Amino acid sequence: xxxxxxxxxxxxxxxxxxxxxxxxxxxxxxxxxxxxxxxxxxxxxxxxxxxxxxxxxxxxxxxxxxxxxxxxxxxxxxxxxxxxxxxxxxxxxxxxxxxxxxxxxxxxxxxxxxxxxxxxxxxxxxxxxxxxxxxxxxxxxxxxxxxxxxxxxxxxxxxxxxxxxxxxxxxxxxxxxxxxxxxxxxxxxxxxx
Amino acid sequence: xxxxxxxxxxxxxxxxxxxxxxxxxxxxxxxxxxxxxxxxxxxxxxxxxxxxxxxxxxxxxxxxxxxxxxxxxxxxxxxxxxxxxxxxxxxxxxxxxxxxxxxxxxxxxxxxxxxxxxxxxxxxxxxxxxxxxxxxxxxxxxxxxxxxxxxxxxxxxxxxxxxxxxxxxxxxxxxxxxxxxxxxxxxxxxxxx
Numbered sequence: 001x002x003x004x005x006x007x008x009x010x011x012x013x014x015x016x017x018x019x020x021x022x023x024x025x026x027x028x029x030x031x032x033x034x035x036x037x038x039x040x041x042x043x044x045x046x047x048x049x050x051x052x053x054x055x056x057x058x059x060x061x062x063x064x065x066x067x068x069x070x071x072x073x074x075x076x077x078x079x080x081x082x083x084x085x086x087x088x089x090x091x092x093x094x095x096x097x098x099x100x101x102x103x104x105x106x107x108x109x110x111x112x113x114x115x116x117x118x119x120x121x122x123x124x125x126x127x128x129x130x131x132x133x134x135x136x137x138x139x140x141x142x143x144x145x146x147x148x149x150x151x152x153x154x155x156x157x158x159x160x161x162x163x164x165x166x167x168x169x170x171x172x173x174x175x176x177x178x179x180x181x182x183x184x185x186x187x188x189x190x191x192x193x
Numbered sequence: 194x195x196x197x198x199x200x201x202x203x204x205x206x207x208x209x210x211x212x213x214x215x216x217x218x219x220x221x222x223x224x225x226x227x228x229x230x231x232x233x234x235x236x237x238x239x240x241x242x243x244x245x246x247x248x249x250x251x252x253x254x255x256x257x258x259x260x261x262x263x264x265x266x267x268x269x270x271x272x273x274x275x276x277x278x279x280x281x282x283x284x285x286x287x288x289x290x291x292x293x294x295x296x297x298x299x300x301x302x303x304x305x306x307x308x309x310x311x312x313x314x315x316x317x318x319x320x321x322x323x324x325x326x327x328x329x330x331x332x333x334x335x336x337x338x339x340x341x342x343x344x345x346x347x348x349x350x351x352x353x354x355x356x357x358x359x360x361x362x363x364x365x366x367x368x369x370x371x372x373x374x375x376x377x378x379x380x381x382x383x384x385x386x
Contacts, residue, residue: 085385134383142385144383144385146377147383148374148377151371152383154356154359155378157355158354159351159352162316162350163347188381188384189378189380190337191282191381192335192336192337
């Protein structure tokens with residue numbers, strides 16, 4: 001194949017992935033047919049099967065990419081541990097901003113993952129990753145010693161889920177606004193001391 | 194009717210309500226039949242229709258009772274406003290404790306409401322009540338002036354939902370433990386200042 005043909009093939013493949021993400025988010029996995037995906041992508045059923053063996057395998061590829069990035073972002077608390085204490089809050093904000101920006105780059109997959117997939121397992125796995133980093137950051141003196149890391153991790157995950165669904169995916173707040181407002185609450189709490 | 198008969202009737206009615214709550218929580222509203230409820234209550238189908246016109250009306254009664262109390266408890270932030278600042282944190286803890294204790298008194302209905310009913314509407318309504326009280330408490334100088342009351346309210350509701358499902362209903366933590374741990378995070382945040 002020529003370079004131009006390879007590039008065209010990659011573009012068609014990317015269009016199918018994008019179209020599928022949008023259809024899955026709108027209708028759910030089971031109600032989405034290959035015909036819906038190709039119509040949305042402006043391609044033919046034959047083109048679909050040139051790039052993907054089945055709807056199942058396309059879905060799996062979308063999810064694998066999404067989760068690879070999600071695990072990386074949920075582990076970002078790791079970057080806080082070696083910092084000096086005055087750098088911690090702005091790093092925490094950067095971490096939230098990276099997460100919210102990733103969700104906004106892939107709003108369809110974010111909707112699927114936060115609302116349609118196996119909620120309890122995902123929530124526990126994310127909270128587990130966050131808890132490990134909180135523990136390290138508690139030992140490093142960044143996170144308050146009197147907090148339960150498990151309860152804090154579960155609370156953070158629940159809060160980020162909800163703020164994403166309520167404000168980010170609805171377009172009511174930008175990633176920057178939301179990261180600012182969430183970090184103010186998380187870092188310093190709500191009561192005037 | 195004699196007093197004894199009235200009392201017996203009230204007990205049967207209460208047993209049916211309790212049995213129904215437990216069946217609804219386990220199977221969902223639609224898959225629960227009147228025959229499941231009476232079997233669980235150790236009563237007859239005829240007894241059921243002595244006290245309730247239908248499964249629908251029994252369910253409505255359970256929900257009305259539950260929500261009456263839930264609105265009252267979600268509005269408890271109101272009690273904080275007139276306090277002196279050193280009393281605020283312990284009142285906040287009492288409020289969370291009242292809420293968690295109520296959930297533990299009615300674990301079946303709590304499960305139904307937090308996981309099976311119209312999630313988005315309920316979440317928004319609860320967050321609205323909490324936001325109103327946060328606004329008053331911000332004006333009173335109890336809640337930090339730099340916080341978004343809407344984001345804080347949504348975060349609080351999401352966190353309390355999750356901690357209830359994850360730790361309280363599973364029996365992993367008592368209402369007291371959870372109120373202590375949640376208030377430490379909410380009041381003062383997670384970062385060492």
